[in-house]
Amino acid sequence: MALLRIRNLSVEFATATGQFRAVDGVDQDVNESEILAIVGESGSGKSVSMLAVMGLLPWTATVTADEMTFDGQDLLKIDPAARRKIIGKDMAMIFQEPMSSLNPCFTVGWQIREALRKHLKMGRQERQTRAIELFEQVGIPDPEKRLSAFPHQMSGGMNQRVMIAMAIACKPKLLIADEPTTALDVTIQAQILDLLAKLRDENGMGLVLITHDMGVVAETAERVSVQYAGQKIEEQPVMPLFRTPHHPYTSALLDALPERATEKRLPTIPGVVPGQFDRPAGCLFSPRCKFATDKCRTDPPPPLGPDLGYARCFYPLNVDERVAS
Template identity: 50%
Template sequence: MTKQADERPVLSVSGLDVSFHTMRGEVKAVSDVSFDLKRGEVLALVGESGSGKSVSTRAVMGIVRGNATINAKRMELAGHDLLNIDDEQKRKLRGRVISLVFQDALSALNPVLSIGDQLGELYRTHLGISKKEARERSIELLRSVHLASADKRIDDFPHQFSGGMRQRILIASAIALKPEVLIADEPTTALDVTVQAQILDLLDELRDELGMAILLITHDLGVVARMAERVAVMYAGRLVETGNVDDIFRAPAHPYTAALMASAPRLETVEKLEPIKGSPPNLIAPPPGCAFNPRCTHLGALCTQLRPELVPAAHGRSHACHYPLVETAHVG
């Protein structure tokens, strides 16, 4: 789905590195990741589990857990330089400027507090309003995400809602303060297809109403096709291909992108799915050359010797492959 986006980036990240120090060695979870997110745009981060998608976005939000080292050349959010502000200033940006929808609503919501208390706390903490006004706003917020009987159910607890309803409540919590950037981390995981479609429709509707930019983290290519204008494919902590969704789905340049597409089910075909053979590499000791080379079916002489850089190509595309599957004219 294509909508008109403001050309100004609301989030700009360049040269992001995230590593974790363990007893076995340094885990380079994210390496040299760069992307821009425009106002009103949906950018999808795609890749297998462990590819670095969630760690990248948590580094931007300043909520990476564990013994992590984060470095970047640039991280700017709505005019704020995230590299030169302290933790308290970052905390104030969370919720008001950037917000996160987790994939597991039951774990993200506090089981011993009512939904009204959890939503109301956002308003009371950030806006300093009374408990009564916070409750009224919370009811309106639940109505905005199409939760039936919001005025009656606001005193219920998370376990009293279905999975789809809890996901709506989590989205309500994320948009309460009308952030400029919404990070949706696998927002439809474990939901049935009907509820999944409802959640995606809701995100699309809220995007139109609030003018938010959405950074969508997913492994589901169907969700990408449904929601996003641009896609960034990650493998072993690095970006391997970026571009317009239609262009990449029509003709992927990187073998990993093509393999992801071949392993995804399609309604129009009954052909056997082709799983990607092998496993993602050990990020403590990745293979030499291209990290995908042990699993790649288009292996060439350079693949085990030299790691390919992400190079810009025509039509806003880029790829990191010595032997791309399609010819793309390089830029610069």
């Protein structure tokens, strides 16, 4: 059984001009000890879908799903008190913006120790020892001194490391990492990714990696889910996806990688991700797709089978003749 299982997840936000669907019918599984990468442009619903799983969306959001279970527990029916026991302990998240996620009124050490007190019932000295150990793990120098600092007294990169330390403090069963290495230099990025992989190996932790960095995906992930305009449009193991993408959007993302460029100018994807008022009637990628036909513009394509990466496309790319037949 999957550690996290999601079926037909949709998230709508109430706006002054009506409802906006940010996540549209997403299915997702995450297994124990698996690293799943979710990629896509900004506005594709990557973070929103995982925040819905965590129960951290604002009151303006309406979350619906046919199924949403974590470690055998139904997240759609669970009461708030039971959810609070899970979030931060068994399921944790590294947020994208550390300065808006850390409480400016408390020291970073207090915030880590509070999580340890609440979830693991540790004593004072035990919490202090564990906090120092966590800061050392994420590469924060002089950890005892840094524990007494407030978030505004630390750099963005240091606060990002504090967020990572808080997320892994209770050794969660599932860790959702939303752009965990954005504010870090390349050396620290590698250290953090190695640390997350080590935790996965030691604890059997499932890891969801939300990122724009396809290099990180290639080096770290085992399976890749591509999202566009709120929909999952393709999913494959990492090597087959890089070698034979089936959706034109996935192919365009990979073509834009500098290491794949054959000309001086990098290829780009024209246009923007559709918003509330310009969503196409058919395939959501059709206004930007060079392969789109009239059928693509009028009819929404259903997901294809696993042999074609569940691609939402009428005309998938790199189709093996045996699959097509």
